Each structure stands twice: as structure tokens, then as C-alpha cells.
Amino acid sequence: MDAFHGFRVDRDGVRELLNSEEFAAMVRAAAEQVGATARGAGQRVTSGEPLPVEVYDDPNHDRAGTTVAVRHPAGVGMEARYGLLKRAAEAAGLEVDGLEAGEES
Numbered sequence: 001m002d003a004f005h006g007f008r009v010d011r012d013g014v015r016e017l018l019n020s021e022e023f024a025a026m027v028r029a030a031a032e033q034v035g036a037t038a039r040g041a042g043q044r045v046t047s048g049e050p051l052p053v054e055v056y057d058d059p060n061h062d063r064a065g066t067t068v069a070v071r072h073p074a075g076v077g078m079e080a081r082y083g084l085l086k087r088a089a090e091a092a093g094l095e096v097d098g099l100e101a102g103e104e105s
Contacts, residue, residue: 015062024057024064030092031055031066037088038068045074051084 017023035055043051051070058067068085070078078084086096 018063020064024059024066027064028055028057028066030094031068033092034068034085034088034094037091038070038084041082041084041088043078043082043084045072051075051078053085 032055035053038053039050045051051074052072053068053070055066055068058065068088069075070085079086086098089096
């Protein structure tokens with residue numbers, strides 16, 4: 001639906017925005033905040049080391065992107081048990097959508 005009550009999306013303008021350096025910087029800043037909050041939770045792996053929370057650029061072909069991830073075997077369990085990244089994202093004012101309990105992918 002290109003028009004809604006006389007409103008038309010400027011697709012070229014949206015594309016330009018999503019690929020702009022300013023937008024990429026804002027996305028990166030939000031991701032850094034999420035990463036810092038997750039690290040601040042103080043979760044540790046079985047060796048006693050802090051759970052490694054990484055923030056890295058992950059651009060797509062059609063927009064800027066940054067990923068916050070726990071690339072450690074304990075990461076899945078930490079997210080499942082504590083919602084570590086979800087809570088950190090929500091604390092940064094981000095809306096987190098995903099599978100709800102009982103849903104299948």
C-alpha cells in the first residue's frame with residue numbers, strides 16, 4: 001500500500017536514511033548501550049570469567065546494522081534463563097519481539 005490517506009512513503013528517502021552514516025551511528029550507540037547494560041549484569045561463565053557480550057557492525061545490503069551477541073556456549077542458556085540481552089535492550093528503550101513461550105519457529 002503506497003498511499004494511505006494521501007500519504008505516500010518516499011522510498012528513496014527512506015533508503016537514504018537507512019544507509020546514512022548518522023543513522024548507522026545512532027544504531028551503533030543503541031547497541032553499545034545494550035551491550036554495556038548486559039555486561040553490567042555481572043553474569044559469569046563456569047570458568048569464572050565474565051560472560052562475553054560483543055557488539056559488532058552487521059550491515060545488511062539495504063541498511064546499516066549492529067549486532068549485540070553472546071557468542072559463547074553459555075549465551076543461549078543465559079538468554080533463556082535470565083533474558084539477559086532482552087532485558088538490556090528493553091532498559092535502553094528498545095522494543096523486543098520474538099517467539100513467545102510455546103511458539104514454534
